[in-house]
Amino acid sequence: MVQILLRRRKNNPLLLGEPGVGKTALVDALAQRIVKKAVPQALANKSILTLDLGLVVAGTMYRGQFEERLKGIIQEVQNIGNCILFIDEVHTLSGTGSAEGGFDAANILKPALARGEVTVIGATTTEEYRKHIMKDKALDRRFQILTIEEPSEKESVRMLKGLRKELERHHRVMITDEAIQSAVELSSRYIHDRYLPDKAIDILDQAATLHAEPYQEDLSLQQLQQEITATATQKREIVERAVTQEEWDIAKALTERENRLLKELQTLQQARSKQRVHKPVTDIHVSMIVSARTGIPLSDIRQSLEPTNLRRVKEALSSHILGQEEAVDRISKTFMRAQLGLNPPKKPMGSFLIVGPTGVGKTETARVLAKEVFGDSRALVKIDMSEFMERHTVSNLIGAPAGYIGYDQGGSLTEQIRRRPYSVVLFDEVEKAHPDVFHLLLQILEDGQLTDNTGSVISFEHTFVLMTSNIGMESFNKAARIGFAADLDDDAFQTKQQEELER
Secondary structure: OHHHHOOOOOOOEEEEOOOOOOHHHHHHHHHHHHHOOOOOHHHOOOEEEEOOHHHHHOOOOOOOHHHHHHHHHHHHHHHHOOEEEEEEOHHHHOOOOOOOOOOOHHHHHHHHHHHOOOEEEEEEOHHHHHHHHOOOHHHHOOOEEEEOOOOOHHHHHHHHHHHHHHHHHHHOOEEOHHHHHHHHHHHHHHOOOOOOOHHHHHHHHHHHHHHOOOOOOOHHHHHHHHHHHHHHHHHHHHHHHOOOHHHHHHHHHHHHHHHHHHHHHHHHHHHHHHHOOOOEEOHHHHHHHHHHHHOOOHHHHHHHHOOOOHHHHHHHHHHHOOOOHHHHHHHHHHHHHHHOOOOOOOOOOEEEEEEOOOOOOHHHHHHHHHHHHHOOHHHEEEEEHHHHOOHHHHHHHHOOOOOOOOHHHOOOOHHHHHHOOOEEEEEEOHHHOOOOHHHHHHHHHHHOEEEOOOOOEEEOOOEEEEEEEOOOHHHHHHHOOOOOOOOOOHHHHHHHHHHHHHO
16 A cells, blocks of 8 residues: 555555455554654655545535535645545445536546545445446546455454453453454354454454443542542632632642542552453353354354364264265365365365265265354255256356346355355255356366356355265166175276266
């Protein structure tokens, strides 16, 4: 952002990012760096002012009032010189103050932006940018886009540690490192309609309220505050009517008494603060808040915080899926590799093709895996591939193209993963899908991501991908013999099944 501001022309950064990722905080950080002189010389004497377009429009009843106000603001900024305007929700420039035959804020601001007379930092979301600013090419080209991505979990933990003292001071508690870590992890795993670090900060802030102190009447503090109020009132009355030297002496004595009482009050408040025991906010309190918000049982959330081990997942799968020891063992080992960070980067945590006849537990395996790995059976995203047998239905997975019905609804797959990135994705009866579907599956398995109809990249890095199929079962049923003595040649069956899959 500093590099854009230092440019000679088009030095207007436009911060694009989802709500809560820290666009406004980035501007606040720039203001702090300017105060500390930790910026290049060209920005050292700059000041950042926030422009609230809502207040500019408020009270304008007649045509021309809004235009006059905004032009006056632009002129004032030009007169000040070393000034940067920050406009949050900058997309509201388009249409603000417009009336029939009149100008909106964007048209009034464009000439000043083009001539470099005014420097503006704008902030908005990607969706609002696409709806409003992108359509106005003249306004769009005057800004330089700076995309603000959602921070990683490690970065979010560092941000929360930076906010810890402020939260502790406000709530009079002690926030542990475990509480910060679990706030980030649990909000990432279970809250999918918001973004880091905002959602983790909200969880931690609310968890600290669980230690809110009950009201306790402190007579000493109340008496001091009453004396200070009475002294200030008496002094004000004397000062208003003071004529003689004697009255001024009384006012001076009252001022000294007021200052002495204020010092006593401050000393007493500090003593009371030291006497208080600041209760710790732990990961248990964070889990309670997440449980209350999501409706997921507290026991499941607490279990998800514990280091998941191979034995527990394997035991859970074995107790539900009987007679499938080899499949259970492979899935469990793949999960352990993912837990240890040994799986390839930018790919799903695991991908499996589960083949077998109806009723052997293919879908149940996915359901148990979702429950044990992600702590919630609702983390299973099931896609019935028999619904995607035609070419035109493929777009339903990622969303209809622009101009088609359902464009604003999102894809049946991408939208679910966007809301719940920690999931088990089950493609049921995958052999029935149209061949074009496999191009999308290849992107998921190879790149660990899909691009939806709006251009947003949906990550599948935190998913398990399972595909089920009945392929080869027809040949198996024909070759099967009846009777207790009937032997099944497993090797021959697997060879035949492999041939069917390769077709």
